[in-house]
Amino acid sequence: MSSKEIPYKIYLTESEMPESWYNVRSAMKTKPAPLLNPGTHEPMKAEELAPVFCEELIAQELDNDTEYFPIPEEVRNFYKMYRPSPLVRAYCLEEALDTPAHIYYKFEGNNTSGSHKLNSAIAQAYYAKKQGLKGVTTETGAGQWGTALSMACGYLGLDCKVYMVKVSYEQKPFRREVMRTYGANVTPSPSETTAIGRKILADHPGTTGSLGCAISEAVEVATSTEGYRYVLGSVLNQVLLHQSIIGLETEAALKKYDIVPDMIIGCAGGGSNLGGLIAPFMRDKIQGKLDARIIAVEPASCPSFTRGVYAYDFCDTGMVCPLAKMYPLGSDFIPSANHAGGLRYHGMSSTLSQLYDDGLMEAVAVEQTAVFEAAERFARVEGILPAPESSHAIKVAIDEALKCKETGEAKNIVFGLTGTGYFDLVAYQKFHDGEMNDYIPTDDELKAYAAKLPKVD
Amino acid sequence: MSSKEIPYKIYLTESEMPESWYNVRSAMKTKPAPLLNPGTHEPMKAEELAPVFCEELIAQELDNDTEYFPIPEEVRNFYKMYRPSPLVRAYCLEEALDTPAHIYYKFEGNNTSGSHKLNSAIAQAYYAKKQGLKGVTTETGAGQWGTALSMACGYLGLDCKVYMVKVSYEQKPFRREVMRTYGANVTPSPSETTAIGRKILADHPGTTGSLGCAISEAVEVATSTEGYRYVLGSVLNQVLLHQSIIGLETEAALKKYDIVPDMIIGCAGGGSNLGGLIAPFMRDKIQGKLDARIIAVEPASCPSFTRGVYAYDFCDTGMVCPLAKMYPLGSDFIPSANHAGGLRYHGMSSTLSQLYDDGLMEAVAVEQTAVFEAAERFARVEGILPAPESSHAIKVAIDEALKCKETGEAKNIVFGLTGTGYFDLVAYQKFHDGEMNDYIPTDDELKAYAAKLPKVD
Numbered sequence: 001m002s003s004k005e006i007p008y009k010i011y012l013t014e015s016e017m018p019e020s021w022y023n024v025r026s027a028m029k030t031k032p033a034p035l036l037n038p039g040t041h042e043p044m045k046a047e048e049l050a051p052v053f054c055e056e057l058i059a060q061e062l063d064n065d066t067e068y069f070p071i072p073e074e075v076r077n078f079y080k081m082y083r084p085s086p087l088v089r090a091y092c093l094e095e096a097l098d099t100p101a102h103i104y105y106k107f108e109g110n111n112t113s114g115s116h117k118l119n120s121a122i123a124q125a126y127y128a129k130k131q132g133l134k135g136v137t138t139e140t141g142a143g144q145w146g147t148a149l150s151m152a153c154g155y156l157g158l159d160c161k162v163y164m165v166k167v168s169y170e171q172k173p174f175r176r177e178v179m180r181t182y183g184a185n186v187t188p189s190p191s192e193t194t195a196i197g198r199k200i201l202a203d204h205p206g207t208t209g210s211l212g213c214a215i216s217e218a219v220e221v222a223t224s225t226e227g228y229r230y231v232l233g234s235v236l237n238q239v240l241l242h243q244s245i246i247g248l249e250t251e252a253a254l255k256k257y258d259i260v261p262d263m264i265i266g267c268a269g270g271g272s273n274l275g276g277l278i279a280p281f282m283r284d285k286i287q288g289k290l291d292a293r294i295i296a297v298e299p300a301s302c303p304s305f306t307r308g309v310y311a312y313d314f315c316d317t318g319m320v321c322p323l324a325k326m327y328p329l330g331s332d333f334i335p336s337a338n339h340a341g342g343l344r345y346h347g348m349s350s351t352l353s354q355l356y357d358d359g360l361m362e363a364v365a366v367e368q369t370a371v372f373e374a375a376e377r378f379a380r381v382e383g384i385l386p387a388p389e390s391s392h393a394i395k396v397a398i399d400e401a402l403k404c405k406e407t408g409e410a411k412n413i414v415f416g417l418t419g420t421g422y423f424d425l426v427a428y429q430k431f432h433d434g435e436m437n438d439y440i441p442t443d444d445e446l447k448a449y450a451a452k453l454p455k456v457d
Numbered sequence: 458m459s460s461k462e463i464p465y466k467i468y469l470t471e472s473e474m475p476e477s478w479y480n481v482r483s484a485m486k487t488k489p490a491p492l493l494n495p496g497t498h499e500p501m502k503a504e505e506l507a508p509v510f511c512e513e514l515i516a517q518e519l520d521n522d523t524e525y526f527p528i529p530e531e532v533r534n535f536y537k538m539y540r541p542s543p544l545v546r547a548y549c550l551e552e553a554l555d556t557p558a559h560i561y562y563k564f565e566g567n568n569t570s571g572s573h574k575l576n577s578a579i580a581q582a583y584y585a586k587k588q589g590l591k592g593v594t595t596e597t598g599a600g601q602w603g604t605a606l607s608m609a610c611g612y613l614g615l616d617c618k619v620y621m622v623k624v625s626y627e628q629k630p631f632r633r634e635v636m637r638t639y640g641a642n643v644t645p646s647p648s649e650t651t652a653i654g655r656k657i658l659a660d661h662p663g664t665t666g667s668l669g670c671a672i673s674e675a676v677e678v679a680t681s682t683e684g685y686r687y688v689l690g691s692v693l694n695q696v697l698l699h700q701s702i703i704g705l706e707t708e709a710a711l712k713k714y715d716i717v718p719d720m721i722i723g724c725a726g727g728g729s730n731l732g733g734l735i736a737p738f739m740r741d742k743i744q745g746k747l748d749a750r751i752i753a754v755e756p757a758s759c760p761s762f763t764r765g766v767y768a769y770d771f772c773d774t775g776m777v778c779p780l781a782k783m784y785p786l787g788s789d790f791i792p793s794a795n796h797a798g799g800l801r802y803h804g805m806s807s808t809l810s811q812l813y814d815d816g817l818m819e820a821v822a823v824e825q826t827a828v829f830e831a832a833e834r835f836a837r838v839e840g841i842l843p844a845p846e847s848s849h850a851i852k853v854a855i856d857e858a859l860k861c862k863e864t865g866e867a868k869n870i871v872f873g874l875t876g877t878g879y880f881d882l883v884a885y886q887k888f889h890d891g892e893m894n895d896y897i898p899t900d901d902e903l904k905a906y907a908a909k910l911p912k913v914d
Contacts, residue, residue: 007470007537008471008538009471009537014466080464080466081465081840092538111840111841112877151840154836154837155549155838173886177885178842180885180886181836181842182836182837183837379569379611379639380638381612382538383569383608422571422631422879422880425630425634428634429630429637432634432638
């Protein structure tokens with residue numbers, strides 16, 4: 001516990017902002033398993049990845065040893081538009097819960113993309129521009145990543161082609177409109193603009209699309225258009241590297257007030273936020289300098305860590321991307337349509353999967369209705385209307401704070417509040433109207449998906 | 458110009474936050490004209506206002522002399538959830554405009570209500586609670602004020618009844634859903650819950666409502682329900698007083714870096730944001746200590762200052778509220794439906810009206826399409842997606858910065874960025890699709906409205 005008076009919001013000054021990203025793989029005794037070529041099952045080489053990804057990003061992706069990567073000055077200047085983000089002491093929540101615990105959250109929602117996704121979007125767009133590319137392509141589902149990438153490309157004057165899952169394109173016109181404001185070209189997927197899109201439309205007339213299909217279209221355009229590459233907003237090592245800015249700022253803010261965390265909690269879909277938040281703390285834990293629990297929170301409807309197996313799987317539904325070792329549910333696993341927001345990915349970052357397999361991290365699965373109850377409780381006392389994804393972490397932070405109330409322990413609970421829920425109000429409406437339910441896949445369902453995982457020796 | 462290095466965002470520490478609101482009326486040589494009883498045309502007395510408004514708010518409303526009102530501790534703690542708000546140096550915009558001007562904006566959008574409205578909502582809810590009331594009623598059009606009041610009441614455990622113009626209730630379900638998240642009771646207006654609502658529905662079957670009608674319903678419920686009062690989010694002196702927190706923080710942040718503003722720009726609908734932003738600067742200007750231009754920006758479609766006359770008018774369309782002296786267009790003036798967002802009020806704060814009449818303030822009217830062009834230009838380089846209201850100030854700040862480019866002057870331009878446009882994307886879509894136009898009322902139209910102003914000796 002700190003002897004200094006802790007403000008509601010701990011802001012670092014701009015001069016205290018980290019100047020490098022931290023690569024948590026450098027501290028890992030067992031490195032994450034490499035991406036494999038889906039044909040040969042050999043580790044992917046840089047030259048195999050080059051038609052799809054930008055050069056410097058490939059170097060970051062494959063580098064398990066370098067500890068720090070300097071953040072380019074142009075990226076740091078962009079960060080200053082919305083960073084450092086505040087580490088908030090949740091005094092009002094503590095009071096409402098009547099808990100002796102001290103609750104802190106790192107809030108990443110104070111930017112127009114509404115989430116932490118911007119941290120990696122600007123980095124990836126920067127390297128694309130530096131390589132002399134004309135533009136990048138990507139897919140987006142709920143739209144957070146597409147929005148973030150649009151903002152980054154708009155800033156750098158880079159063309160941005162977003163394939164947006166058709167059902168989201170139609171149901172979330174506001175997200176689409178934000179992307180247009182930043183100059184992005186947004187196409188509902190599947191579309192007539194690609195060979196794979198035309199094939200899918202012919203095979204499945206009237207389909208409303210899927211993330212897997214949108215990825216395939218974005219990759220096809222990137223690899224077939226001069227001066228374009230494909231970028232991705234989660235799962236990859238490079239993304240976790242860029243997101244380490246979250247953890248490094250959190251670490252610096254805690255140190256400023258002599259606060260030692262007892263637990264660090266984050267939601268996990270593909271792992272970008274959690275991997276970034278925990279990076280420096282995981283290093284200290286591996287090195288025996290920190291004795292804190294690190295907790296991944298996932299939806300019970302998409303339970304990668306808690307019910308998946310540690311195995312190789314395709315990263316995309318279309319099975320054209322490399323194989324990654326993770327805790328997959330099977331690349332054709334699609335969570336219940338009732339499930340709101342993100343965290344729907346069928347797998348998990350290879351880095352986090354290895355850390356989890358090593359016992360350095362815990363995982364908890366939580367049900368949707370309880371998540372929205374926690375979200376509303378939080379909103380009413382802390383002001384911020386949280387994104388459904390972020391609310392998974394809120395739910396577990398509240399649960400842990402209530403345990404402290406029972407034991408009388410003043411533990412320091414730190415969680416990641418990844419974003420705001422301003423574009424998720426259809427889900428809130430369902431919750432208020434009692435139309436939300438908690439779908440949990442059965443063991444038999446998960447076994448059937450697991451049986452279809454690719455065989456890798 | 459400052460010799461210190463100015464960061465992208467100037468944050469005050471929590472201990473540097475103002476502890477009192479500043480009452481700009483105390484510095485005015487000619488005080489704003491009093492509210493008049495609509496029947497007798499005599500100045501309204503506190504006891505006449507007591508059935509409608511909370512006691513302490515009435516005292517604030519009628520006090521033209523007290524300089525500072527201490528901010529209650531509970532309100533200050535609430536402020537710490539989202540304040541101090543940053544004063545941002547718009548380095549990226551300056552670079553994009555290639556101007557020698559230094560542009561600063563006070564950003565009030567980093568809270569879930571999405572605007573500065575929360576500053577007064579929490580104050581008004583606090584005094585209602587202190588008076589032992591059960592709840593408050595209000596009306597909301599676009600929804601910013603209703604959201605802010607819902608948040609404040611949710612925090613204090615006060616009941617909140619919001620009458621939301623029916624067309625907005627149906628077209629902006631997300632705003633409504635945010636209010637429900639904070640526990641507010643939201644009723645589409647006109648409704649069957651009030652006598653005036655039933656009368657309007659009988660007289661005009663199928664009407665989609667108006668702000669004037671929603672005010673009448675909210676006032677009826679407040680005055681006829683035990684333990685309730687009515688609250689209002691703009692125009693009133695008390696609201697400008699609470700919003701002075703914006704100006705006081707801006708003043709403190711500028712002083713921290715030895716910056717003297719050459720002009721201060723704000724959008725003006727009812728005047729709550731502008732009145733708050735300029736309060737301490739206007740004092741200095743009146744006292745001859747500051748030689749800065751103060752510029753109100755209004756939409757050309759609702760040109761109160763630039764084309765209204767200085768006269769008494771009703772504050773509401775229903776003509777039941779007191780008369781206020783302002784620059785009205787006539788209480789039944791309704792701006793073109795094509796006009797996006799707020800700033801639609803037919804009148805203007807009495808305080809600002811007097812300052813304008815005294816020649817202490819300038820006013821500019823800008824057209825809608827040009828405002829959205831400025832909004833998009835700003836969003837692409839500064840990241841933040843601005844509210845249409847705020848974008849009026851952006852438009853004039855850009856115009857002034859471009860004038861500096863011509864003259865080579867490094868002027869300090871300060872403007873108020875009141876909020877974000879996340880719930881205004883229908884308007885952005887119209888802009889992108891070329892469906893927006895610039896309606897400007899004709900002289901004959903304005904004359905016809907002005908002819909209907911009440912006769913006051």
